[in-house]
Amino acid sequence: MPIGINRKFLPISIICLICSTTLGLKVNGAVTNGADIYCFMRNGGNTHEPSWEAAYQFIKSKKQGLFKTSPKQAASLIVEEVVQDPEKYADCINYLGDLYTGESSSIGINENKESEVNSTEKTPKGKYIDRYNY
Numbered sequence: 001m002p003i004g005i006n007r008k009f010l011p012i013s014i015i016c017l018i019c020s021t022t023l024g025l026k027v028n029g030a031v032t033n034g035a036d037i038y039c040f041m042r043n044g045g046n047t048h049e050p051s052w053e054a055a056y057q058f059i060k061s062k063k064q065g066l067f068k069t070s071p072k073q074a075a076s077l078i079v080e081e082v083v084q085d086p087e088k089y090a091d092c093i094n095y096l097g098d099l100y101t102g103e104s105s106s107i108g109i110n111e112n113k114e115s116e117v118n119s120t121e122k123t124p125k126g127k128y129i130d131r132y133n134y
Contacts (some may be wrong), residue, residue, distance in 0.1 A: 024133035030075040034059040034074060038099075039092030075099040078083070 034055040041051035059074040069077070079096055082089040099106055 031060075033077075033081050035078045035089060035092070038078050038097070039082070039089050042095045043091050048098040048102065051095075052099065 036059050038055035040053050041054055042048070055078060056071060059069055059077060063069045074097045078099060082092055082096060085091065
């Protein structure tokens with residue numbers, strides 16, 4: 001009797017194996033990533049915060065498993081994606097530092113330094129603010 005049971009489960013296990021590899025290819029074949037969202041929004045004129053929030057929410061929703069991606073890990077993923085394909089993200093390289101400082105840098109050609117300095121928020125002296133504390 002055990003031999004007959006094993007023969008019945010063999011086709012089922014083969015089907016499960018084929019389906020799992022097919023589904024795995026679809027998940028890995030995704031075109032959009034966190035860097036795409038962050039860079040698209042920044043290049044569209046958005047400041048750091050809304051661009052970061054959208055990219056971070058996307059990265060968190062794509063992560064499967066028991067543990068979620070921390071904001072620091074998500075920032076590292078965005079940087080890694082940009083570094084791996086610098087031609088694709090050529091317009092976004094200047095924004096990477098904002099992922100770690102929390103300030104919105106501007107790369108406009110006609111803007112002067114004084115207006116840029118006055119438009120960013122600074123951390124008060126002696127006070128540490130963890131921008132990734134959600």
